[in-house]
Amino acid sequence: MHLAMASANAYIHGSGVLRQAGEWLQKYGKNLFIIGGRTAWSKASVLLVPSFLEHGLGYEVASFQGESSYEEVERLQSLAPKEIDLVMGVGGGKALDASKTVAARLKKPFVAVPTVAGTCSCVTHISVMYTPQGVFVDYINHPQNSLLTLVDTAIIADSPANYMLSGIGDTLAKWYEGIVCARGHEDHVPTKLGLAAAKVCLDTLVQYSSQALKDMEKKDPSYAVQQITDAIFIASGAVGGFGMETTRACAAHGVHDGLTVVEETHAMLHGIKVAYGILALMHIDGQPLEEIEHLKAFYRNIGLPTSLAELGVDRKLTDEELERVAQLALSPTSFMRFMPYSVSSAMITEAIRKTE
Ligand SMILES: [Zn+2]
The missing domain is CATH 1.20.1090.10 (Dehydroquinate synthase-like - alpha domain)
Structure with a gap:
């Protein structure tokens, strides 16, 4: 038996694509629960929020604390609003891995907004999990790939x-x-x-x-x-x-x-x-x-x-x-x-x- 889960459902790249994020997101849902690293969200929100408003999307933001741990996933999950259609992760590999796990637990589709080009987390159905101290624990194979991956090359070019x-x-x-x-x-x-x-x-x-x-x-x-x-x-x-x-x-x-x-x-x-x-x-x-x-x-x-x-x-x-x-x-x-x-x-x- 062989399983293939090769790519995100939709992968969109380009300089400035986050300015059109709402156009894409509205095809899939109305209300977003966003999990973002502090630096990542401060950069991405300037582009994303005006597009959310333009397309009538509701959103709530939770700040990612830095480690893709089960403890962090529990904490983030407890912050999720009742009415959500999509979970969006904004940041590097760890932020995306943790928010992907939150999405899987809430049984909601996942949207990835990578802000550094360090790993392929934004397109895979795998989360790497660590202890709160950063020691490797295990991998989770989620049953779905990302629904949508939005890669803004201008944001990537602005990272170290x-x-x-x-x-x-x-x-x-x-x-x-x-x-x-x-x-x-x-x-x-x-x-x-x-x-x-x-x-x-x-x-x-x-x-x-x-x-x-x-x-x-x-x-x-x-x-x-x-x-x-x-x-x-x-x-x-x-x-x-x-x-x-x-x-x-x-x-x-x-x-x-x-x-x-x-x-x-x-x-x-x-x-x-x-x-x-x-x-x-x-x-x-x-x-x-x-x-x-x-x-x-x-x-x-x-x-x-x-x-x-x-x-x-x-x-x-x-x-x-x-x-x-x-x-x-x-x-x-x-x-x-x-x-x-x-x-x-x-x-x-x-x-x-x-x-x-
Ligand atoms: Zn590696």
């Missing part, structure tokens, strides 16, 4: 470029992890679709990342910013959305998880650490050195890390530390389980040594 760099690292992994995870399933149509989407991610990132990051510094919602945003959102979401378990994250995310035992890496954004994990994955998988060097040249060009030093670890890890990284990467909940063969701790420590 580092989030986009992290989104680029995480989206690059869709290809490098996807092709390894998919081994043995290549003849399966949903897997092929997932890999085709992963190839779109790769090609778009290689072509436009450098320009998009430059444009982000100027807050310019350029063509390149649009391309990269779409790669991080709709192309990235389609990889797992079509392929599910056959095109999942695997060793790059596994190594990322393992690296959480190294204190110094905590300040780095998720996708930036995943990018390092991709290099380790290629060594675990025994891929040709010239391909690894080729990818490293791309990293250097756009500012992704090629060593632990660039992740803030300016010392050599001891053998014991490397062993602890490997053990955590091999824990039963780690994405390492999606590798098509069994990976040993020696393979992981050796891969990190080679990467270094």
Whole structure:
């Protein structure tokens, strides 16, 4: 049995699209319960509210407190007004994940308004849940994708470029992890679709990342910013959305998880650490050195890390530390389980040594 849930029901992108949000929203409902991060809502509301008023939409806003936890979901759910048709999340991945869970609990359709290009949360039916302290708990698979995703490229271009760099690292992994995870399933149509989407991610990132990051510094919602945003959102979401378990994250995310035992890496954004994990994955998988060097040249060009030093670890890890990284990467909940063969701790420590 294979389930595919590949995309948001409707995905609308463009510079300034939030000014027309009401036009779209009124097709689906009258009353909105909005959950937004403080910064995100202060930026988006300037564009959204006039459009709500113009189209006669009612709305109430609850402020997201920063963590996608079950406790936060309970709190937000208790703030929901009685009469609502839609739940709208405004913000980064965590704000969207938490508000998506609120929507699912209230059995209302979800509208996503991403304000940074860091993850594909705005198009998927998955929420990642953490403790209030930010430790990973589990994933929730919701029975619906977003009803509507509104991507205003001008808002994205106004966010810190580092989030986009992290989104680029995480989206690059869709290809490098996807092709390894998919081994043995290549003849399966949903897997092929997932890999085709992963190839779109790769090609778009290689072509436009450098320009998009430059444009982000100027807050310019350029063509390149649009391309990269779409790669991080709709192309990235389609990889797992079509392929599910056959095109999942695997060793790059596994190594990322393992690296959480190294204190110094905590300040780095998720996708930036995943990018390092991709290099380790290629060594675990025994891929040709010239391909690894080729990818490293791309990293250097756009500012992704090629060593632990660039992740803030300016010392050599001891053998014991490397062993602890490997053990955590091999824990039963780690994405390492999606590798098509069994990976040993020696393979992981050796891969990190080679990467270094
Ligand atoms: Zn990731």
